[in-house]
Amino acid sequence: MRLRAGATLAAGLMAALPGCAVVPEAAGRAQPVQAPPAAVAVAPAPAPRPAAPAPFRYEGQRIQGGMLVGTAPAGVTSLTFDGEPIVLAPDSRFLIAFDRDAGPTARLVARFADGREQVETLSVAPRAWQIERLPTLPKVSQPSAEFQRRRPPELAQIAAARKQETGAQGWSQRFQWPATGRISGRFGSQRIYAGEPGSYHSGVDVAKPTGAPVTAPADGVVILAADSPFTLEGNLLMLDHGMGLSSAFLHLSRIDVRxxxxxxxxxxxxxxxxxxxxxxxxxxxxxxxxxxxxxxMLIAGPMPG
Known part of the structure; x- marks a missing residue:
């Protein structure tokens, strides 16, 4: 009786202990049994961070009238610039440029082989153009009938020349001046005649004597060599430098290429x-x-000397 009473007391004490249970043995004694361990909560793995945008590299000036030669990141398969397709060279370089009247931003969109899309918003710096106001001088009179007859075919020739794709690689070179001397007319300058704006100056003028040589500013292919003087441009020569970039040389006394x-x-x-x-x-x-x-001037740099 004493042993049974002691066993009963021990069993009661063991049952009171947390994590333990009591089961009887065949001999009547109680044995503690360890409860299974409680489940441990495992925190979920953090979601992978999105890959940082791959960097583009640019050479040039982000400014009205300026040009950039860029290098796309690895894996880019196509580009658009303000919605227009841009050709990628085999070394991933490309060309973009900003008009004289370009807005404050431009949008470059790159698409990768894995389907990703990357957007670059480029800031375009404005320029203070040289504006000459002539409040008492009227704008140029109406063009003559001869000018109106000749001008449309000339413009058609110029437009057709600029559409040519020659595969020229001059766009990737550092441009040099085709003639050196005093700059007598600056790009973008404009006259306002009695409140009415005239056309802005679309190039840069270099004052030189007749017969001074003109050299190619970069590699190119001749896309237009006028057989006879145009009404405005005179003896006009145009070179394609590739990637949609072309040069025009006006008022020549002679053209030496074909x-x-x-x-x-x-x-x-x-x-x-x-x-x-x-x-x-x-x-x-x-x-x-x-x-x-x-x-x-932005592309060739300051005039030498």
Whole structure:
């Protein structure tokens, strides 16, 4: 009786202990049994962070009339610039530029092979253009019938030339001045006649004597060499530099190259003159990228010497 009473007391004490249970043995003694361990909560793994945008690299100036040569990140398969497709070179470089009247921002969209899309918003710095106001001088009179007859075919030739794709690689070079001397006309300057704006100056003028050589500012292909003087441009020569970029050389006294000819940077292509609508001998150098007019001074840098 004493042993049974002791066993009963021990069993009661064991039952009171947390995590223990009491089961009887065959001999009548109680044995403690360990309860299974409680489940441990495991925190979920943190979600992977989205990959940081791959960087683009640019050379040039983000400014009205400026041009950028960019390098796309690895994996980019296509680009658009303000909604327009942009060609990627095999080394992932590309060309974009900003018109004289470009807005404050431009949008570059890159698409990757894995389906990702990356948007770059580029700030475009404004410029203070040289504006000359002539409040008492009326705008130029109406063009003559002869001008109206000749001008449309000339413009058609210029437009067709700019549509040519030649595969030229001059766009990737550092441009040089086709002639050096005093700058007599700046890109973007404009006259306001009695409150009515005239056309802005679409290139840069370099004052030189008639016959001074004109050289190619970069590699290119001749896309237009006028057979006879145009009404405004005179003897007009145009070079394609590739990627939609072209140069135009106006008022030449002679043209030394022919359409389709491949030209190397620094090669003589013509001579300064005063043909067309010009008040004296000078070279007018204009640049256009996909319809956007650019400032050659931003692309070639300051005039040497």
């Amino acid at each position: 359409p389709g000819q491949r030209i190397r940077q620094g090669e003589v292509i013509g001579a300064v003159g005063s043909t067309g609508r010009a008040t004296g001998p000078h070279l007018h150098w204009g640049m256009v990228w996909k319809g956007r007019r650019l400032d050659p």
